[in-house]
Structure formats: structure tokens, C-alpha cells
Amino acid sequence: TRVIVCATDEIGEVAAGIVASVAPAGVLGVATGSSPLALYASLIRRRAEGLRTEGLRLFALDEYVGLAASDPCSYAAYVRSVIAGPLGIPADNVRVPSGSTAADGAAYERAIADAGGVDVQIVGIGRNGHIGFNEPGSDAETRTRVVELDESTRRANAEHFGGDLAQVPTHAMTQGVATILSARRIVLVAAGSAKAAALRAALTGPVTADIPASFLQRHPDVTVVADPDALREDR
Numbered sequence: 001t002r003v004i005v006c007a008t009d010e011i012g013e014v015a016a017g018i019v020a021s022v023a024p025a026g027v028l029g030v031a032t033g034s035s036p037l038a039l040y041a042s043l044i045r046r047r048a049e050g051l052r053t054e055g056l057r058l059f060a061l062d063e064y065v066g067l068a069a070s071d072p073c074s075y076a077a078y079v080r081s082v083i084a085g086p087l088g089i090p091a092d093n094v095r096v097p098s099g100s101t102a103a104d105g106a107a108y109e110r111a112i113a114d115a116g117g118v119d120v121q122i123v124g125i126g127r128n129g130h131i132g133f134n135e136p137g138s139d140a141e142t143r144t145r146v147v148e149l150d151e152s153t154r155r156a157n158a159e160h161f162g163g164d165l166a167q168v169p170t171h172a173m174t175q176g177v178a179t180i181l182s183a184r185r186i187v188l189v190a191a192g193s194a195k196a197a198a199l200r201a202a203l204t205g206p207v208t209a210d211i212p213a214s215f216l217q218r219h220p221d222v223t224v225v226a227d228p229d230a231l232r233e234d235r
């Protein structure tokens, strides 16, 4: 695992420098949430300067069960409005997990395989050590499936649902740990002291389902781009 420490406001630029290598026609795995926003903003700036992004294919990590793609709180809406739209990527090139059955999960796995696999996967990390929505307890063999969200995860995301925990879905469809690890290259972005304990456990702790991000230690090409607060030893 390579770790790049940089100022908070440089994370997006540095990570985008790695991600841009998939252009003009690669397969990009995309995380939602706050951590990669600056990365996407940087890709959009690079497109304005001539980077060809229209031919990228996108696969999202996860989606809430029960939210339609038209729901503004859905990750499908995030991927459309924050990533695909501004990068000029047609809807046909964008996949987000959907549905709630084992067959839906298997279909998503097949779609990734049919695309030739993910070239670069962007991930964030949860305060509880999750990647995607693989909550603690998710083992290395997990594939795309429905999971129950930890209450801590639902609380962390309640701000996107008007601060009302009751509005946050209880389940999600997520790529599994094995799905994420099958990407050829992984870029993890993290900022702020709230991520420090999880990030330290993921990078230097035992490889364990208690911290699903620790399975990244088994991948040959992971780059962590994080600020000093996220990498502090004493948090």
C-alpha cells in the first residue's frame, strides 16, 4: 500500500491524477459520499482542460435499498449529478447497484465482469472501517449483496436525509469485499480526524472482517491519499 500525505485541499487533485489514467475509455469504480467530491471536481476541471472522459464506464459501489434512482437522496442521483453528467458520460455507461435480491447482486457482478473488470476503484472509508457498505463482519469472500446498515453508518449519513435518522434506509446493496479487491487498482481518499482510527486499523492492524477496509492490505495496488489528520497516530 502506498500512502500519499497531502493537505486536505490537495487530496482531490492528487487522487484525480491517478484516476485520470483510466481516461479516455476505462472502467472506473466510483464511491459516493463526501470524501471523493474534490476528486470528482478535479476530474471535471481536467475535462474542461481537454481530458477525454465521455468514454468512461462507471460502476458505483453501493445504493440504498428502497430508494428509486429518481430519488435525490439515492446514490444513483449522486452518480448522475456529481460524476456522470459533468463528465459527459452517457447514462448507458453508468451502472449503480439496484434491487434487493440475490439475483440482482449476481447481475451486478456479471455486468462488472462483462465490462472487463474495474480498472481503478475509488473508495472512501467509514468511521467503523467499512468500505462500500461492507460493515464490520463482512468477510473477504463477500460479493454484491444486500446488507443491513450499522446504526452508526445511518447516523453518519442522516445529514443527507434532513438530519432525520428515521428517513435513512436500513439496508443497502453493496459490492462485496471480493468485488472491490478484484479491481486492478484502488485509490482510497480520506480526510479528517474522524477517520484516523479506522484508517490506522485498516493500514496497520490485523487483516480482519472486524475492519473490512483492512482487506485492502491484501491488494497489490492500493494508493491511500489522505491528510495529516486522517493519518494521525494518536486518534
Ligand code: F6R
Residues within 6 Å of the ligand: 030, 031, 032, 033, 034, 035, 036, 061, 062, 123, 124, 125, 126, 127, 130, 131, 132, 133
Ligand atoms: C460510499 C461508500 C462509503 C463511503 C464512506 C465514507 O459509496 O461506499 O463506504 O465511502 O461511508 O463516507 P464519507 O466520504 O461521506 O465520509
